[in-house]
Amino acid sequence: MLRIAVPLLVLAVMISAISLVKTRYHSRSLFIKSEQLSLQAQELDIAWRHLQSDRAELARHARVTQIAKDQLSLVPAELPRTMYIPGKPSVLIQREGRP
Secondary structure: OHHHHHHHHHHHHHHHHHHHHHHHHHHHHHHHHHHHHHHHHHHHHHHHHHHHHHHHHHOOHHHHHHHHHHOOOOOOOOHHHOOOOOOOOOHHHHHHHOO
């Protein structure tokens, strides 16, 4: 009985040791991947903040007004140039008042 038990125990210990090494290797690989993804998430967050800042700058009222004047030759509406059309309000205006 002892002759059979000792080799089986040695085999069980060897399988356990190999399993332990394999599990540790897999754990380290997952940890490295997790760190890489964390760094990538930080880089994407920084890029997102830059894009938000750029969008805010591009949508700034003074910039839009300047482009309208310089590139599109638009001018602000003046009271003498404004013409009011008598009649019923637009259908769109009536719909805005409804909930």
